[in-house]
Amino acid sequence: MKRFLPFLIIGAVALLTVGTAAVMYWVKTRPTPAPQAGTAVAATPVEAPENPSLHVRGPRNAPVTLEIYGDFQCPSCALASQAIDELQKEYKDKLKVIFHEFPLEMHQHAAAAALAAEAATVQGKFWEMHDILYQYQSVWSNATNVNYLFESYAESIGLDVARFRADRESADVRARVLEDGKGGEARGVKNTPTIFINGTELRTSFSKEKMRETIDAALASGNKP
Amino acid sequence: MITSKENRFPASNSPPTRSRSSTVYWIAAGIALLGLADATFLTVAHLTGDDAVCGSFAGCSTVLGSAYATIKGIPTAAFGALAYFAVFSAAVLAAFRYTRARGFLLTVVAAMFVASLYFLYLQAFVLHAFCPFCLFSAAMTFLLAGLLIAVPTAR
Numbered sequence: 001m002k003r004f005l006p007f008l009i010i011g012a013v014a015l016l017t018v019g020t021a022a023v024m025y026w027v028k029t030r031p032t033p034a035p036q037a038g039t040a041v042a043a044t045p046v047e048a049p050e051n052p053s054l055h056v057r058g059p060r061n062a063p064v065t066l067e068i069y070g071d072f073q074c075p076s077c078a079l080a081s082q083a084i085d086e087l088q089k090e091y092k093d094k095l096k097v098i099f100h101e102f103p104l105e106m107h108q109h110a111a112a113a114a115l116a117a118e119a120a121t122v123q124g125k126f127w128e129m130h131d132i133l134y135q136y137q138s139v140w141s142n143a144t145n146v147n148y149l150f151e152s153y154a155e156s157i158g159l160d161v162a163r164f165r166a167d168r169e170s171a172d173v174r175a176r177v178l179e180d181g182k183g184g185e186a187r188g189v190k191n192t193p194t195i196f197i198n199g200t201e202l203r204t205s206f207s208k209e210k211m212r213e214t215i216d217a218a219l220a221s222g223n224k225p
Numbered sequence: 226m227i228t229s230k231e232n233r234f235p236a237s238n239s240p241p242t243r244s245r246s247s248t249v250y251w252i253a254a255g256i257a258l259l260g261l262a263d264a265t266f267l268t269v270a271h272l273t274g275d276d277a278v279c280g281s282f283a284g285c286s287t288v289l290g291s292a293y294a295t296i297k298g299i300p301t302a303a304f305g306a307l308a309y310f311a312v313f314s315a316a317v318l319a320a321f322r323y324t325r326a327r328g329f330l331l332t333v334v335a336a337m338f339v340a341s342l343y344f345l346y347l348q349a350f351v352l353h354a355f356c357p358f359c360l361f362s363a364a365m366t367f368l369l370a371g372l373l374i375a376v377p378t379a380r
Contacts, residue, residue, distance in 0.1 A: 006317045010318075013258070017265055025273060
């Protein structure tokens, strides 16, 4: 018996590790419980495309809708955003992208960045600010005075900086960020990036290949958003 | 001809030395288990896209979301988990006086030591950000290396 003891110990640890990892994986990826009554956003996979406050890039009638809940200070979101941009060039009029604000508390400047993006929206330049925030993420993420940097970005994309500064502080802009966050929570979003393709949450990987595979499957099935 | 029994119980090992040596290997196995738990947790967090594992640690998600967090699409932490499991297995076998396991253990720990130095370099000088889970893993590897180097019976 003693001869087999080390192998029994090793086998037990292997099983315990794989089992624990499998349970952890299952807990983190199991489908979110059905939303409570009244949370209409959760019941529909994609918010009404007619909603003018949505940040939409691409044709409104595109057969595939990719929604991303993003945090501008999250490095994984920056990578996903880059992949999405490339996919949008690839799929052209077949893909539309909707961005939802989901700033995480753990990121020091995420909320300020979300407010900056929404303040740019007031002047019709959300996507320009979105792109520049991700482009210079590593710069402003470690800065002490982010607002100064955000104003320089606002100027570089042609915004009225005085208005941008005022809008960033406005209750409407703050409410817009909170609304997106609540909408995400109602849909079971916990982390960023969380990506939905035609209402189906993309799990396990946010790589361009995985997204392409899911988009192709959505196109092949003709599953309209 | 060497029988399996002779291989497991070399005549050169006196009983007191074997006993102390076994303790060292059991400690090494315990440290490897801590490293295995850490690396497994990071692997699952990576596969599920869980960015919240970083909590309030600034820079943590910079490391875990960087290009160095995967190797050919496989989470780097998964390689760490495999390495720690290999160390655990070798340490347990060595504790049971499988002498061949000792050489394997030293080789794997040496490779992990070099890899940990490289990952520390990446965090300090390339990413300018640190991840507490990665630092914990490096600490476990350094402890293993220190233990195997400092205790002569383990070599």
